[in-house]
Amino acid sequence: RVLRGDADNDMLKIENLTKVYKSRRIGRILAVDRLCVGVRPGECFGLLGVNGAGKTTTFKMLTGDETTTNGEAFINGHSILKELLQVQQSLGYCPQFDALFDDLTAQ
DSSP states (O other): OTTTTTTTOOOEEEEEEEEEEEEEETTTEEEEEEEEEEEOOOOOOOOOOTTTTSSSHHHHHHHHHSSSSSEEETTTEEETTTTHHHHHHHHHOOOOOOOSSSTTTOO
């Protein structure tokens, strides 16, 4: 559906999102392989998979915490590659670990 162009009005549109890590010891590590997802307004969405499937890497790319190797994603019509500030202003994300920054303190 996404690749056919039927997801242009979706609140989340992921097109061929890919992440490859480079390791001197192992070489190329494919963490996310051409992921395509479309989520329409009002839909409930969950990303499930086994350990190491690329779920955390995907969310890190969507939030700008990790660069993409290839592909594109749009959140509320904003590109994660070209409009990251607008993307971040429309997202709420709580990771499983390291949810708080060590260098930020409350007073």
